[in-house]
Amino acid sequence: MQHLTRFLCAALITLLLCFSSAAAQSPDGRRAAQGSSNRVSVRAQAGAPLRISSVVDNSDDADAPLVEFVVENVGAKPIQAFWISYDTVAHGANVTLGMGVNANKPELTLPSGKRRALAIINRAKEKIALSVDFVEFYDGSTWGADTARYAESLAGERAGARAEAERLIKLLKMNGPQAVKEAIADKVNYPDLTTGSRSEVSFLIGVRATRFRAQQAYEKGGLPAVESALQQPYDTSAASLSR
Amino acid sequence: MNKMRCATLLLVVALVGTTAGCNLQEIINLLRSAGFFIHTLATVREAGRTRIVDHPHVLTNGFHQRDFAGAAGDSRRCDVETDDTGHATCLQGRAPAIWEFTYFGDRSGLNLCANQHFAVFSAPLATSDILCTDTIGIFFTAVPDTIDVQAPPPVVTVYGEGISTEYGMPLVEYWNETGVVVAQTTADQVAPDGTWISANTPYIDPNSTFGGAYTVGINNVMADGTYNTVGYASLTVTNSNPPPLPEPYPEPTPEPCNNVGGEQMICETTY
Numbered sequence: 001m002q003h004l005t006r007f008l009c010a011a012l013i014t015l016l017l018c019f020s021s022a023a024a025q026s027p028d029g030r031r032a033a034q035g036s037s038n039r040v041s042v043r044a045q046a047g048a049p050l051r052i053s054s055v056v057d058n059s060d061d062a063d064a065p066l067v068e069f070v071v072e073n074v075g076a077k078p079i080q081a082f083w084i085s086y087d088t089v090a091h092g093a094n095v096t097l098g099m100g101v102n103a104n105k106p107e108l109t110l111p112s113g114k115r116r117a118l119a120i121i122n123r124a125k126e127k128i129a130l131s132v133d134f135v136e137f138y139d140g141s142t143w144g145a146d147t148a149r150y151a152e153s154l155a156g157e158r159a160g161a162r163a164e165a166e167r168l169i170k171l172l173k174m175n176g177p178q179a180v181k182e183a184i185a186d187k188v189n190y191p192d193l194t195t196g197s198r199s200e201v202s203f204l205i206g207v208r209a210t211r212f213r214a215q216q217a218y219e220k221g222g223l224p225a226v227e228s229a230l231q232q233p234y235d236t237s238a239a240s241l242s243r
Numbered sequence: 244m245n246k247m248r249c250a251t252l253l254l255v256v257a258l259v260g261t262t263a264g265c266n267l268q269e270i271i272n273l274l275r276s277a278g279f280f281i282h283t284l285a286t287v288r289e290a291g292r293t294r295i296v297d298h299p300h301v302l303t304n305g306f307h308q309r310d311f312a313g314a315a316g317d318s319r320r321c322d323v324e325t326d327d328t329g330h331a332t333c334l335q336g337r338a339p340a341i342w343e344f345t346y347f348g349d350r351s352g353l354n355l356c357a358n359q360h361f362a363v364f365s366a367p368l369a370t371s372d373i374l375c376t377d378t379i380g381i382f383f384t385a386v387p388d389t390i391d392v393q394a395p396p397p398v399v400t401v402y403g404e405g406i407s408t409e410y411g412m413p414l415v416e417y418w419n420e421t422g423v424v425v426a427q428t429t430a431d432q433v434a435p436d437g438t439w440i441s442a443n444t445p446y447i448d449p450n451s452t453f454g455g456a457y458t459v460g461i462n463n464v465m466a467d468g469t470y471n472t473v474g475y476a477s478l479t480v481t482n483s484n485p486p487p488l489p490e491p492y493p494e495p496t497p498e499p500c501n502n503v504g505g506e507q508m509i510c511e512t513t514y
Contacts, residue, residue, distance in 0.1 A: 064293055083360075090364035091364065091366045093364070098362045100359060102358045102359065102360075104357050118376050119376045121372045150360070153343075198306075201306050208322070209358070212302055
């Protein structure tokens with residue numbers, strides 16, 4: 001009886017929120033639609049090696065409410081990874097969101113002069129201010145304030161991926177294929193997190209990514225493919241390739 | 244329609260819930276740990292426009308970043324695989340808050356956006372979109388980037404990469420802002436290193452366009468004679484002597500409708 005009560009309460013809450021969310025979103029949409037002309041801006045950043053340009057605001061397109069833009073490497077050095085931030089309003093709160101792009105294959109690195117198209121969804125038709133938060137060059141040097149602490153994430157992921165690949169290769173040699181098959185199916189247990197534990201989490205994300213790659217390789221080509229996958233670097237960064 | 248459905252269901256469940264003895268504190272406690280949903284999406288470039296589609300079976304991990312007023316729920320993790328429509332639930336995931344999701348890959352094996360991070364806002368029991376743009380077309384540059392259909396330049400050159408004449412001269416397509424091909428032409432010249440293409444500017448009927456944001460698509464000819472789009476360039480088309488505006492639509496003619504039981508019914512209108 002107690003379970004039934006809890007279930008019914010949960011269902012009730014879900015429906016309440018469904019209704020209130022639908023009711024709350026439409027006024028915002030209308031308000032923003034009226035002032036759409038200056039909805040998207042790009043923050044001026046002196047000396048940024050990555051330039052945001054060709055911004056197209058299609059937020060009013062009901063089927064694809066996108067803000068599309070292009071990032072271009074206007075510096076001299078090839079870019080391996082970068083973080084694009086955008087300030088906006090979500091459910092009434094001022095927030096800074098963003099995306100981190102890390103080249104996981106050579107054709108995704110950005111040599112000097114090369115451009116890459118990106119987009120973000122803007123269903124709420126809110127104002128958006130784009131900026132470049134962080135750039136990591138192919139040689140490992142960096143640029144930017146890195147408020148998103150992306151450098152820490154990248155370092156943790158690469159270290160985790162490398163450590164897990166080495167562990168699995170060792171396991172394969174010592175305990176054989178079955179042990180590796182079981183190891184890559186293991187779940188990663190994440191600890192209770194705080195924002196201070198980013199390095200630890202990033203390390204585990206690297207571990208998780210390696211197991212996922214190994215699983216994919218196993219499904220496609222069995223254990224021989226797993227060994228080959230484990231030899232591959234996590235990404236195309238100097239940090240990964242110098243392993 | 245969704246509102247109506249929710250309202251009806253709400254009424255039914257409210258009645259049942261009350262009968263089952265939900266109290267306010269219990270509702271609040273459940274509400275505060277109910278979590279949020281994610282929806283993984285991808286972009287595709289089609290007919291000169293960008294569309295968004297479901298990105299199914301993405302394996303991703305969410306890492307809680309920071310709370311907003313009233314945040315509740317579990318900040319531990321959201322390690323999920325989205326379903327065949329790209330949806331997943333971060334059960335009891337903390338909200339409202341900012342989460343950072345990392346893509347590990349997708350079951351298709353293409354692993355679009357693998358290793359990428361997406362910082363998204365979570366609202367209680369609402370859906371946070373996560374958009375992968377790896378599938379978006381490569382942006383090329385058109386020179387000139389603006390043409391007047393009354394006096395178009397003889398040639399438009401598009402700069403990019405991967406343009407090939409191996410199986411024939413590439414096809415250049417002009418899409419208007421509604422995604423309709425308004426002109427096609429074959430390239431006249433292609434750089435040996437595939438970094439530019441030039442073609443005579445096709446005729447765009449000045450009497451049928453007011454101008455707007457056009458897209459130029461560059462298509463290589465493949466071995467089997469089909470075309471493969473290698474990139475797109477934006478082109479602003481203007482018309483210095485636009486055609487007269489079309490006649491305005493006639494006023495809608497309401498269909499006769501009945502007043503049933505003293506309540507005005509919603510009637511269809513035809514144009």
